[in-house]
Amino acid sequence: MMTLKTELTLPAAGLSGFEPPLAEEEAAIQAGVHRFAREVLRPLGAELDRMTAAAVIAPGSPYYGVFAEFAKLGLDPFALAELPPDMAVRIESLIGEELGWGDSGLAVSLVVAGFPVQMASIVGSQELVDLCTGKIGCWMITQPDKGSDVQVFDMAREWAPGQQGNKGNVWGRIQGDEIVINGQCSAWVSNGAVAQVALGYISAEYDGSFFEKDGRPHGMSVIIPLDFPGVSKGKPLDKLGQRALPQGEIYFDNVRVPKRFAVALRHEYYGNMASAWSFAGTHMSQVFTGVARAGFEHALKYCHERKQGGTRLIDHQLTRHRLGDMLRRVELCRSVARRSLAYARQSPATHPYVTAAAKVTVTQEAMKVVDEALQLFGGVGTSREYPIEKLYRDARLALIEDGENYVLTMRLGLLAQQLYAEGWAQD
Ligand SMILES: Cc1cc2nc3c(=O)[nH]c(=O)nc-3n(C[C@H](O)[C@H](O)[C@H](O)COP(=O)(O)OP(=O)(O)OC[C@H]3O[C@@H](n4cnc5c(N)ncnc54)[C@H](O)[C@@H]3O)c2cc1C
Structure with a gap:
């Protein structure tokens, strides 16, 4: 049905443009995150942009203050997920847009920081939730020799016939109750230079093989505390943009994590x-x-x-x-x-x-x-x-x-x- 107006007015336009009316709660969240983006993210992003990559991650860097400021907003992804689905989507969108409006590097850093704890919670492991809470997280999936290839799922249509897939540079092997991890991730892992815990997607050996029957690499997804023996970090990446987002390599030399830190093994990996x-x-x-x-x-x-x-x-x-x-x-x-x-x-x-x-x-x-x-x-x-x-x-x-x-x-x-x-x- 047509909506009839008796007078030509300017259209309703808000922070997020030509937005249908928001519920009171949605508008309040949007306004709160906008304030944070304007008063914290923008000035901090501009300041970090002019610093060297090493200075951004040095102890005492203003970078670290962003986490406490963000926490003050009280945005709990689990509480948001309880809202009616359409509202939850709208609120998640409003939050992400405001964060990006403030500073995209910091916006990525903030969300990636919470990646491991979200996964821990979704798989229902209180031990892993406790391990990840309050820590800076990262999502570690690409490797020096495995960039776009991490996205290959359909070996028949996407890979050279008869060849095994790309095993990459980080792999895990189950030994008793432990997973032993070796190799290195790419220098582009967001938060890699500062992360305390990783949600790692790595190749895996099962029954003496790194590959499924069709040549697709086996994988495992593991939560890895980055203060465990054998973990070391490369230099922070000096790059063109998003300079407030600290990136860098992480190396693994016979790092042993309990097998129960895996959130997906074998057939559950690709899902x-x-x-x-x-x-x-x-x-x-x-x-x-x-x-x-x-x-x-x-x-x-x-x-x-x-x-x-x-x-x-x-x-x-x-x-x-x-x-x-x-x-x-x-x-x-x-x-x-x-x-x-x-x-x-x-x-x-x-x-x-x-x-x-x-x-x-x-x-x-x-x-x-x-x-x-x-x-x-x-x-x-x-x-x-x-x-x-x-x-x-x-x-x-x-x-x-x-x-x-x-x-x-x-x-x-x-x-x-x-x-x-x-x-x-x-x-
Ligand atoms: C700002 C930023 C943040 C990032 N954050 C993360 C992160 O948090 N965690 C993480 O693990 N990684 C992260 N990455 C890595 C990112 O996912 C990879 O850079 C991206 O997937 C591309 O991989 P690559 O750089 O190895 O390029 P490559 O895959 O080597 O691609 C190089 C070129 O080859 C072409 N190419 C590749 N494959 C094919 C093909 N099959 N056919 C034809 N052409 C092809 C591409 O089009 C491209 O132009 C980040 C990168 C950036 C820039």
Whole structure:
């Protein structure tokens, strides 16, 4: 049914754009996280961006304060999960977007920090929950020789015939009641340089073999305390963007953890890994919606200040078109991010290639918005005195982070092939 208005007014627009009315509780959470993003994440992210990677993780670095400040918000993911499903999705989206609007590097760091405790809780191990609570966590899945290959599930369609899969550089072997871990993860593990506990997805040897019958590597998912003997860390990664997010290698030299620290062994591995990756992908989409919005808002403000052609930039039709195009893309990011989150949380059978596809759309749109924002700033956009160049660098990493975008898009095509073979889209 049409909604009838008797007067033409401006549309209702809030922090998250053209948002249908939020419940009181939702609006309060959004306002609280926005305050945190504005007062804590933005200034801290800008400060850490200018520090060396070593200084960011040094004892006494302002980086560590973010966890206590975030905890003050009292956002409990388990309490949120108890809310009606649509509301839980909306609130999770609102939170992720505000965090990304504040600083994407810190937004990723905060969520990854809680990854191990979330997994511990979902598998129902109080011992692991106690072990992970209050610690900085990381999600350790990629390795020096195994980047995009961690996403290979369908050996028949995706791998060279007759060849074994990519075993990577970290593996575990069960010995009695223990798992013995050796190798090293990639330098890109978010929080790797500061993490106290890892949710590790590593290759595994079962019955003397590292491979399933079709050549797919066996795996295990294990919670690994990073203060155990045999664990060491590499240098923190010095990188282009998201510099507030400490990344770095972790090495394992005959590290022994109790077998009960495994959260998925053998046949449960790929399902568990797919769930963790879907979780990561949905968060990426919310965060980079926030980045797109931040780029748009900076540009909108600047266009009201800068004069060229005898008037403010905003008064030119060309500028309005460019801003309109950016705003349209921000709304697109938000819609895609929310739909993928709802699918991941509510569908009985989800898949990480689906959530990853949303991450591709959102990060590519965010990149376009931030790029255009920089263009609207003109020469000053390239200066470190203005916030745009940092957003540009932050967004650029997201095209590779949590899966490289071309490969993820190729895998969405693979998914279409797999579904078609099962009868989908044939009517
Ligand atoms: C900011 C950031 C945060 C990250 N956080 C984490 C984290 O928390 N935990 C973690 O474990 N990892 C993390 N990563 C690692 C990230 O997941 C990988 O960088 C990503 O999956 C790509 O792997 P790669 O870098 O090894 O590139 P590669 O896989 O080596 O890809 C290199 C190039 O080869 C192409 N390519 C790859 N495979 C194929 C193929 N089959 N066919 C055709 N072309 C192909 C790609 O398109 C790409 O252009 C992070 C990375 C970044 C940048």
